[in-house]
């Protein structure tokens with residue numbers, strides 16, 4: 001807050017966030033867990049990026065690394081995270097603190113465990129206001145009340161004096177969003193903001209985030225394992241598998257022309273509306289890879305119906321598809337002759353099974 | 362409310378059982394409690410006098426307990442024929458010294474535990490944590506007797522700052538704060554060091570867990586200063602074991618005060634107690650035990666209340682029952 | 683809370699194991715090694731003291747030394763005390779006294795307390811409630827006070843001609859009475875820990891399975907509960923001995939422990955006012971007490987970590 005004040009630039013030339021070759025490895029007794037392993041992407045001001053991947057693919061670790069929230073112990077980080085032109089990796093905590101809340105904020109997965117259970121909601125919202133904006137008591141309370149109204153919480157005045165356990169799950173998540181929005185950040189991380197919520201509340205929360213994004217011209221990184229969620233709320237989608245970005249495209253392009261068999265599988269595993277959404281989706285057969293010893297070649301190969309010898313030997317590079325802003329890492333992408341051939345085979349196999357079943361029945 | 366009532370009844374039972382055990386213990390090996398009470402080798406006249414004051418001493422123990430508890434509750438704590446002093450007067454005279462030893466020991470213990478516990482959890486596995494972990498382990502392995510000897514050897518015998526063996530006297534803090542400090546520092550430190558080590562380790566363990574929780578990460582993501590996160594957010598969520606232990610240790614501190622008092626003075630209840638045990642001064646013994654157990658019981662109830670103050674969820678859960 | 687095997691297939695090391703890895707490094711193996719070596723040597727010396735040429739008698743005054751004439755040196759390693767006795771020899775014989783009492787008491791306490799705790803935790807209901815009130819009461823007793831009171835009363839009892847079921851109490855030496863009192867005092871903490879362990883164990887699937895398959899209560903207790911409680915008990919035993927050693931010091935200091943052979947506490951108590959002229963008379967017993975308590979604590983702590991029980995409020 002003094003001489004070495006950070007000079008985060010908000011002119012238009014600079015993209016808001018540039019992440020390059022980011023790696024986050026955890027030193028554990030089992031060995032190095034490569035939770036994030038070479039991730040590169042860029043996010044423009046005011047845009048929304050969806051980060052999708054199944055459970056354990058490293059989405060949360062990615063978000064926390066970018067934001068600098070990971071504890072230092074037993075963690076190795078390398079690569080680059082430039083925010084408004086400033087390299088953030090390796091920045092001392094003291095300087096990060098100036099950015100947290102004011103420049104970037106985060107909404108966590110589970111609103112129950114992420115709000116301080118022992119502190120009144122009002123205090124949790126006013127805290128960053130007083131700390132960053134130097135607001136006085138009454139000012140900050142008024143602002144907090146306005147924020148709660150912004151996130152559509154009824155009777156905001158009364159809520160300020162309640163504890164988190166007195167609120168419903170959806171309400172808590174709204175409070176968390178209010179906290180995140182308090183100091184007007186330019187970048188909001190929403191880490192599975194709806195996973196712990198009722199299906200009926202989910203879309204309300206997502207709508208709320210989208211609305212606030214428009215109003216504040218704020219960039220959003222929406223993390224989820226549900227491709228269906230990001231479809232309506234993002235400009236661009238990045239698909240993660242085993243710590244790597246395996247496909248990235250503008251939302252519309254991705255849905256019309258997805259290249260990765262993994263992305264396709266994810267799409268098929270979109271949860272049914274009547275299922276509680278936090279039940280782990282295991283519709284992709286097989287289990288996520290061991291991040292200490294990831295498979296050779298394509299990391300998805302052991303589970304990919306389309307895998308061939310090359311897949312297990314050589315790692316596919318990130319290639320551009322038809323348009324420059326669509327990249328993917330796959331030897332035999334959806335639509336390639338090899339993919340079609342395999343699809344045919346599987347289909348025949350299926351048909352035969354159906355026939356056999358019919359005959360038997 | 363119902364919850365507290367339940368707890369209260371529970372503690373009441375414990376209180377009765379414990380005080381009864383003490384009463385029974387004083388009667389072991391004694392064929393004539395009347396004589397014990399009267400002061401041992403005394404003439405028949407005196408014995409009859411005492412018997413007139415305490416006619417229940419030849420009744421069964423349970424009956425005796427009833428009489429005695431009634432007396433205690435009605436404020437008649439009895440008379441010590443050895444000391445020629447009423448037990449209540451003895452308390453008025455002796456309790457302050459013990460109170461201040463225990464009080465300052467508590468303060469010292471917390472002054473050690475809070476910063477050490479919090480900071481070593483915050484800087485887990487760093488040099489500070491390792492150093493304090495080692496030294497708290499040493500202090501919890503150091504009986505207060507050993508602490509007393511070391512303090513005596515290292516401080517009292519070498520400087521003129523503090524009175525040496527048994528030389529401390531009771532001085533009220535409001536009479537002369539400096540003298541009070543001089544007389545109470547070593548005995549309080551004797552008890553405070555070990556307890557500080559225990560509490561540091563307790564607090565550190567809970568803090569380490571709290572610091573891993575999501576709400577601490579969220580607080581960090583708000584950009585609040587680490588000091589505020591530690592002292593406001595994390596500490597409050599980590600103090601339950603600590604305050605439980607404070608209540609649990611209170612009884613141990615009061616009885617540990619015997620050693621501190623014998624070693625350095627000031628002469629308080631502990632000192633009185635040593636003689637009371639030697640002389641089997643029944644009523645004095647029983648009264649001191651009642652007070653200690655009462656303090657422990659009240660402290661435990663207070664902790665139950667504190668739980669609800671610290672954690673609104675507990676408050677809510679109790680309101681429902 | 684048994685040890686989770688580290689070689690499970692999941693890629694996610696849970697927070698608990700992460701914690702364990704970290705704490706493992708906190709007290710290096712050095713501590714346990716020291717503990718074992720110290721205790722090994724001490725116990726060896728204490729057991730064979732009578733046959734060691736370099737350990738003098740604990741009661742005999744040194745030639746020509748009627749007071750604290752000798753400081754620590756080649757001849758008298760720890761010096762001589764007020765009555766001209768060899769402090770080193772007395773420290774070793776002190777170990778014999780203190781260790782015997784502490785370990786005998788903790789064994790009795792463990793057996794009785796362990797049984798009570800197991801019964802309370804397994805059967806729950808009113809059995810649990812009665813036992814809990816009993817242990818709560820024992821825990822609420824001010825330990826040092828009740829211990830000195832009881833030892834004092836047992837002295838009187840031993841001297842009296844009171845008979846119980848036809849038996850007198852003449853046999854009740856200080857060693858006996860202190861051991862009895864310490865056994866009593868160690869019941870409650872052990873019972874508490876074992877009760878908690880049993881409670882959680884009896885919810886385990888394999889125990890529930892065994893019960894639902896109609897295994898007899900005795901069988902379930904012996905086959906499923908006891909073997910799983912014992913690891914925790916080893917830690918409790920070591921930590922318990924450490925606590926009893928400290929308590930014995932305090933008791934001796936108040937004059938209620940075993941006077942002959944001397945215990946460390948009584949040595950400290952006897953000579954503390956000589957600290958300015960002859961520091962060795964009380965500092966050495968202090969060191970013995972400290973390092974021995976430390977050794978037991980170090981081993982107990984390692985066992986507790988190993989078997990995953992929290993530092994219990996003993």
Ligand SMILES: Nc1ncnc2c1ncn2[C@@H]1O[C@H](COP(=O)(O)OP(=O)(O)OP(=O)(O)O)[C@@H](O)[C@H]1O
Nearest residue numbers: 026033035054055056057058059060061225693694
């Ligand atoms: N502190 C840590 N130490 C070791 N490994 C970790 C740590 N934190 C995360 N990991 C590992 O990193 C991988 C990625 O975890 P992450 O939480 O980012 O997954 P995710 O994509 O967010 O999954 P979910 O949908 O379940 O939230 C996991 O395999 C996890 O085991």
Ligand code: SF4
Nearest residue numbers: 298301304311330331
């Ligand atoms: S590279 Fe091969 S294994 Fe990997 S996704 Fe593409 S087809 Fe499947």
Ligand SMILES: [Mg+2]
Nearest residue numbers: 059060109192
């Ligand atoms: Mg996640």
